[in-house]
Amino acid sequence: MSTRRRPFAVALTLLLAGSAAVAMAEPTPARQKELIHLVRQDCGSCHGMTLQGGLGPALLPATLAEKPAEGLVATIIGGRPGTAMPPWHRFLAEDEAQWIVAKLMTGFPQ
Amino acid sequence: MRHSLQFLLLGLLALLLGACAGTQVRGTGDLGLVIERASGHVTLVNTSAREAYARIGGLGDLSHASVVYSRDARYAYVFGRDGGLTKLDLLEARIVKRVMQSGNAIGGSISQDGRIVVAQNYTPGGIKAFDADTLELLSEVPAEYAPGQFSKVVGLADVPGGKFAYALFDGGEIWVSDFSDPKKPVTQRFPAGQQPYDGLVTPNGRHYLAGLFGEDGIVLLDLWQPEQGARKILEKYGRGEEKLPVFKMPHLRGWSVAAGRAWLPAIGRHEVLVADATTWKETGRVPVKGQPVFVMASPDGRQIWVNFAFPDNGWVQVIDTLSGRVVQTLQPGKAVLHMEFTPRGEAVWISARDDNRVLIYDTRTFRQLGSLPAEAPSGIFFTSRAARIGF
Numbered sequence: 394m395s396t397r398r399r400p401f402a403v404a405l406t407l408l409l410a411g412s413a414a415v416a417m418a419e420p421t422p423a424r425q426k427e428l429i430h431l432v433r434q435d436c437g438s439c440h441g442m443t444l445q446g447g448l449g450p451a452l453l454p455a456t457l458a459e460k461p462a463e464g465l466v467a468t469i470i471g472g473r474p475g476t477a478m479p480p481w482h483r484f485l486a487e488d489e490a491q492w493i494v495a496k497l498m499t500g501f502p503q
Numbered sequence: 504m505r506h507s508l509q510f511l512l513l514g515l516l517a518l519l520l521g522a523c524a525g526t527q528v529r530g531t532g533d534l535g536l537v538i539e540r541a542s543g544h545v546t547l548v549n550t551s552a553r554e555a556y557a558r559i560g561g562l563g564d565l566s567h568a569s570v571v572y573s574r575d576a577r578y579a580y581v582f583g584r585d586g587g588l589t590k591l592d593l594l595e596a597r598i599v600k601r602v603m604q605s606g607n608a609i610g611g612s613i614s615q616d617g618r619i620v621v622a623q624n625y626t627p628g629g630i631k632a633f634d635a636d637t638l639e640l641l642s643e644v645p646a647e648y649a650p651g652q653f654s655k656v657v658g659l660a661d662v663p664g665g666k667f668a669y670a671l672f673d674g675g676e677i678w679v680s681d682f683s684d685p686k687k688p689v690t691q692r693f694p695a696g697q698q699p700y701d702g703l704v705t706p707n708g709r710h711y712l713a714g715l716f717g718e719d720g721i722v723l724l725d726l727w728q729p730e731q732g733a734r735k736i737l738e739k740y741g742r743g744e745e746k747l748p749v750f751k752m753p754h755l756r757g758w759s760v761a762a763g764r765a766w767l768p769a770i771g772r773h774e775v776l777v778a779d780a781t782t783w784k785e786t787g788r789v790p791v792k793g794q795p796v797f798v799m800a801s802p803d804g805r806q807i808w809v810n811f812a813f814p815d816n817g818w819v820q821v822i823d824t825l826s827g828r829v830v831q832t833l834q835p836g837k838a839v840l841h842m843e844f845t846p847r848g849e850a851v852w853i854s855a856r857d858d859n860r861v862l863i864y865d866t867r868t869f870r871q872l873g874s875l876p877a878e879a880p881s882g883i884f885f886t887s888r889a890a891r892i893g894f
Contacts, residue, residue: 434838434856435813438751441584442540442566446607447625448655448672448700448752472748477698477716479748484814 420492429502431484432493439477444501448477452497465494531576532846534593535885537854537861538568538581539878540840545581546877547596550845550852550885553863553873557596563587569610569882572889573635574617579884580635582611582622590638593886600638604631612661615892619685621659621667628653630669632685641685648674648692658702658713658755660893662726670699670713677702677713677724677733693733695722703755704893705765705780712736714755716770723783736783737767737776746771751812753796757893761800762824766807768795775809775822787827792818797841800824801866802848802887810839810853819853821869831869835862840880846887854880 420428433442439449450456457465469490472480481490496502533551543565547557562568564585571580578599581589586605591598605624613620619632619641629645646654654671662668665683670676677693697717704711704726711724713733719741724733753768760766760780767776775789775798793815799808807822816838821831836855843852850872853862861875861883888894 430857435750437566438813441564441607443564443585445585447567447584447609475717477700477749477752479750 420489424489425492428485428489428493432497432501433503444497452501454498454500457494457498462491462494462498465497466490469493529594531593531886533886534576535843535883536570536579536581536591536593537852537875537877537880538565538570538882538884540566540568540856540881541879543583544878545579545591546875546880547593548852548861548875550850553850553875555875555877559591559596559598561598562589562601565881567609567881570884570888571611571613571620571894572884572886573613574889576886576889580611580613580620582608584608586622586624588620588622588633588638602633602638604633604640609655609657610659612659612667612893614661614667614682615663615665619682621661621682623656623659623669625655628655628671628673630656630659630667630680632682632688634685642682642688644678644680644688644690646671646674646678648676657700660702660704660711660757662704662711663708663892666726668702668704668711668724668726670695670702672698672700672716675699675717677711677722679711679724679726679729691729693724693729695733696720696735700752700770701755703757703759705760706757706892708892710780712755712759712765712767714753714767714770716749716752719770721767721776721778737778737785740769740776740785740788741772744772747773747794749794749812750814751794751796751816753794753798753812756799757891758799761804761807764824766798766800766822766824768798768809770794775807777827789822789827789829791820791822791829792832799842799844801844801851802846806866808842808851810842813838816840833864833869835864835871836860841882843883843885846885852883852885854883856880 440452441447444452470482537546543562544560546555563583567584579591586608588604589601607626608624611622621632631643632641654674659669666681668679677695680688680690682688696715699713700716702713713722720735720738722733723736765778777787793811795809809820819833820829823830835853837857840856841854856879863872
């Protein structure tokens with residue numbers, strides 16, 4: 394009985410831990426506003442204010458759909474050496490970059 | 504009876520006034536416009552009165568908009584990010600004509616004779632020429648640098664002889680297209696270097712310079728002797744040191760030449776590079792606050808005003824071209840995007856995007872002379888550009 398319940402319990406704790414981590418990662422509403430402004434205005438100088446691309450590629454749900462989120466987060470944090478994409482780690486924490494990617498992939502707020 | 508006479512007179516007066524307003528006779532030499540990037544508006548301004556006099560909406564995505572003027576300085580051609588090309592009448596403060604010319608544009612230019620306007624596009628990469636009166640498409644030059652490969656086009660500038668010079672970011676080339684026959688442009692290609700990010704033509708129309716992002720250096724093409732090809736100047740200005748991150752690409756334009764020298768933004772270094780404008784050898788560098796974006800000479804060439812990329816975009820510095828040193832550091836507002844000198848340079852207008860204001864400074868005393876509200880202002884364009892090569 395207990396052995397049969399264990400995997401479920403493990404899964405449950407993982408799930409809870411996972412959702413706890415996600416909940417913790419969610420920036421405060423004030424910070425979210427700043428991040429939206431940063432993405433639209435300052436990322437927008439290369440990716441376009443509407444994120445439809447400029448010197449950098451489009452960052453729209455359709456263009457990002459096939460790409461793994463971790464890779465995109467790594468690009469934002471570390472930049473892409475040899476290209477015009479700069480590293481943003483001085484201004485963005487990893488979980489903030491994760492939040493940005495999640496929003497980019499589902500349609501970025503105005 | 505008396506009353507009806509009064510009404511009649513009032514009515515006549517109103518008619519007269521209306522007629523006057525409609526056909527008001529005035530020049531445009533002290534007019535200009537401010538792009539309001541977030542809302543698709545432009546605010547029309549008067550630099551003598553230091554006032555806005557009208558606001559026009561419906562111009563689409565203006566997030567990287569630029570403007571050129573007809574040679575009578577009455578009409579402004581606004582190139583929007585979304586590929587919109589809008590012709591505005593500064594006197595009647597209205598849209599004359601608007602076309603969607605591409606999917607993703609980055610600016611434009613007007614020919615020496617004022618007859619054609621040319622847009623430079625990211626997607627589909629290339630340039631397109633339009634009749635300046637009607638905005639009818641005349642011809643296009645796709646930036647196909649290798650079979651099936653198209654480049655983003657940057658640094659488009661009109662040059663004498665009915666030509667336009669521009670650079671191919673992905674193709675690493677400078678192209679010069681001759682539009683003497685506007686429907687049949689003839690293009691010459693010059694290898695340039697890695698990732699040219701913008702270009703400029705010197706005020707006399709002789710030299711085309713493209714800044715390189717992918718390597719340390721600037722490419723120079725002598726348009727009087729194009730057979731000599733493009734060559735690199737200021738090569739290896741980074742001295743092999745690691746580049747600082749560039750959070751916004753610098754912009755080049757013909758305002759870079761002053762006091763016999765060219766003043767150019769370094770890439771990945773917080774410096775303004777200085778080169779002799781005859782020998783094109785480096786003559787010095789000026790350390791500044793951040794990654795320079797606009798490095799603009801005042802009309803008399805005595806001062807260079809510099810603004811910066813994120814996160815130093817709250818600062819503006821002024822270099823004295825005689826001493827080659829920074830003589831003033833200002834904090835005009837949040838997110839300074841652009842600066843424009845009045846025609847003879849007694850004042851400079853500065854846009855502070857995140858403060859929703861345009862600030863006006865006296866260039867001699869550095870005192871603030873005034874300010875204007877504008878929604879997320881970016882580019883400021885005065886009609887004095889109408890008569891300049893490369894604007």
